[in-house]
Amino acid sequence: MPRTSEPGRTVGSRLLEVLFAFQPGNSALSLADLVRTTGMPHATVRRLAVELADFGALDRRPDGRFTVGLRLWQLGTLAPLTESLRTLAQPFLEDLYTALHQHVQLAVLEGQEAVIIERLSASEAPELVSQVGGRLPLHCTGVGKVLLSHGGTELIESVLSGELREYSSRSIVAPEVLRKEIAGCRRTGTATVRGELTPGTDSVATRIVNGEGRVVAALSVVVRTDSVKHPAVLPSVIASGLGISRLLGWSPGVKVRHS
Amino acid sequence: MPRTSEPGRTVGSRLLEVLFAFQPGNSALSLADLVRTTGMPHATVRRLAVELADFGALDRRPDGRFTVGLRLWQLGTLAPLTESLRTLAQPFLEDLYTALHQHVQLAVLEGQEAVIIERLSASEAPELVSQVGGRLPLHCTGVGKVLLSHGGTELIESVLSGELREYSSRSIVAPEVLRKEIAGCRRTGTATVRGELTPGTDSVATRIVNGEGRVVAALSVVVRTDSVKHPAVLPSVIASGLGISRLLGWSPGVKVRHS
Secondary structure: OOOOOOOOOOHHHHHHHHHOOOEOOEOEEOHHHHHHHHOOOHHHHHHHHHHHHHOOOEEEOOOOOEEEOHHHHHHHOOOHHHHHHHHHHHHHHHHHHHHHOOEEEEEEEEOOEEEEEEEEOOOOOOOOOOOOOOEEEOOOOHHHHHHHHOOOHHHHHHHHHOOOOOOOOOOOOOHHHHHHHHHHHHHHOEEEEEOOOOOOEEEEEEEEEOOOOOEEEEEEEEEEOOOOOHHHHHHHHHHHHHHHHHHOOOOOOOOOOOO | OOOOOOOOOOHHHHHHHHHOOOEOOEOEEOHHHHHHHHOOOHHHHHHHHHHHHHOOOEEEOOOOOEEEOHHHHHHHOOOHHHHHHHHHHHHHHHHHHHHHOOEEEEEEEEOOEEEEEEEEOOOOOOOOOOOOOOEEEOOOOHHHHHHHHOOOHHHHHHHHHOOOOOOOOOOOOOHHHHHHHHHHHHHHOEEEEEOOOOOOEEEEEEEEEOOOOOEEEEEEEEEEOOOOOHHHHHHHHHHHHHHHHHHOOOOOOOOOOOO
């Protein structure tokens, strides 16, 4: 993680701070933006940004602002978790999409958030706040609840004792209610969320388990409230999740771990 | 692009050389691998790799080898071309996939290669040599021929006068034949390739044009030879390509540029 702006930081870490200044919703940055975000002198930021652009890690737009470059995107596709999991899961996502014609997405745990690593979107389905590569809170999304429930005691306690943001009037933020949900999710492997992140948008999620019984991802279908019956969606989501899990080496004899 | 191993290179460029040492098919590297690839001293490579891992740009596996990290993948998803183009194109790829049940892919030009930025894969379709983020040669693939034909005189002359690798016995490598194909592709906006990259695998491709008439990507359907009739596939590929182009601001009045 980026350090604070102490003068002793290395050239390498300064370069990485410039690079990781680019964020979802903040993906085209001027030199002035980069100076503001990193707290480094203009001349330093300029030299580092030019160096990053020389390598194709950043691109420079005609208006002078920098964006993440195609070469960096290519490099990112080599990340092993997303690469193998996405490749294995893709036919199942396709089939689920064909069967339901709703958003289908796959997410993994990173820190205290869920990161969406793949999504197939239906044009008639509700608009979503985040995109592939984006983050979702653990306590009020379907994939988040599944990942949280299987992320171990330390993660659960840290999330439950931290700030539980109320994204909508339906967000469940009472720790004792969440604790009960987590216990249920560990038992069933699934989570159903009604309008907790965005009013009018529900999500039905299940876990993806590998050959060692570890929950490595969560799969969900996101639907407009009342557009489909959750009990009708759930079995297909579970079946697809189990199908992906089998490809990862899981079988019905493998005990699912909760940490 | 990475420089050669001169001693005068900066710390920043050394860090980026370590990062860009990761390649498709070479995505888990030990310190020894990194020393060999970069030509830098072991202690330098070690320090830089640890720095990259601290930021989450690299991950360290239990066996000590490094891989590209999830945080870098997330950063890569911010690359504007892939982000907006993939988002716009996705429903069209879905629909084409649903209609044909064949591989559907989207590629852009980078340097003298095509980079696959999105693909939907059919399980019954032929196995492909490359994946999303991977590169394809321009002279003997469907998307490659489309991008080459619209890439301008300088690119065309450079590719035709360079090494034209014979990937299969069906690869077209005679410059004068390729020149004729390029002229045809500029006229029709499409390219059909039969077994030129991989024997038994054909591809039907079309151009994606933006509001300024610039060809910004190519869309293709990849099929097993003789599994489907190309003339039956072509209209749906063209229609999908035009649909994506319209979303990018193109309309039938916009003249397509060839450079």
